[in-house]
Amino acid sequence: MVPNIRVGLGFDVHRLVKGRELWLGGVHIEHNYGCDGHSDADVLLHAICDALLGAAGLRDIGFHFPNTDASFKNIDSKILLDKVNKLLIEKNWSVGNIDATLAMERPKINPYVPEMVKTIARILHIEEGNISIKATTNETMGYVGKEEGVNAWAVAMIYRE
Numbered sequence: 795m796v797p798n799i800r801v802g803l804g805f806d807v808h809r810l811v812k813g814r815e816l817w818l819g820g821v822h823i824e825h826n827y828g829c830d831g832h833s834d835a836d837v838l839l840h841a842i843c844d845a846l847l848g849a850a851g852l853r854d855i856g857f858h859f860p861n862t863d864a865s866f867k868n869i870d871s872k873i874l875l876d877k878v879n880k881l882l883i884e885k886n887w888s889v890g891n892i893d894a895t896l897a898m899e900r901p902k903i904n905p906y907v908p909e910m911v912k913t914i915a916r917i918l919h920i921e922e923g924n925i926s927i928k929a930t931t932n933e934t935m936g937y938v939g940k941e942e943g944v945n946a947w948a949v950a951m952i953y954r955e
């Protein structure tokens with residue numbers, strides 16, 4: 795029997811600006827810049843949301859949470875991830891695993907990874923071992939390298955019993 799599994803891909807990018815808090819993976823990170831955006835601009839959670847929605851064939855984060863909707867202004871992206879998880883549950887999907895990569899020059903992300911994993915696992919009600927978060931720099935090249943923006947990619951596997 796072919797197992798009932800699907801995979802999805804998510805990508806997101808946000809500008810780095812002064813005067814905004816930096817939220818990544820649901821965790822507040824001390825930095826002199828933050829991501830700009832309509833919500834809290836948590837680029838990593840947005841990529842994960844899109845990977846999950848994509849796997850389930852449920853369009854994308856902008857479709858469900860449009861940035862023209864004032865109710866999503868500065869919203870905590872953990873709430874968006876919870877809403878995405880509920881959309882999957884409605885369709886009888888369970889989250890198998892997530893693998894994500896952040897690309898930014900500073901600050902060092904690795905110390906924050908355990909807290910990000912714990913936070914995401916709690917929202918999705920899955921084991922921490924099913925979530926992987928990796929961080930890299932862009933070797934000072936391009937908009938990521940010049941610290942003008944942050945990139946995040948995620949893949950997600952979902953399954954139905």
Ligand SMILES: [Zn+2]
Pocket residue numbers: 806807808831835836837840
């Ligand atoms: Zn975003």
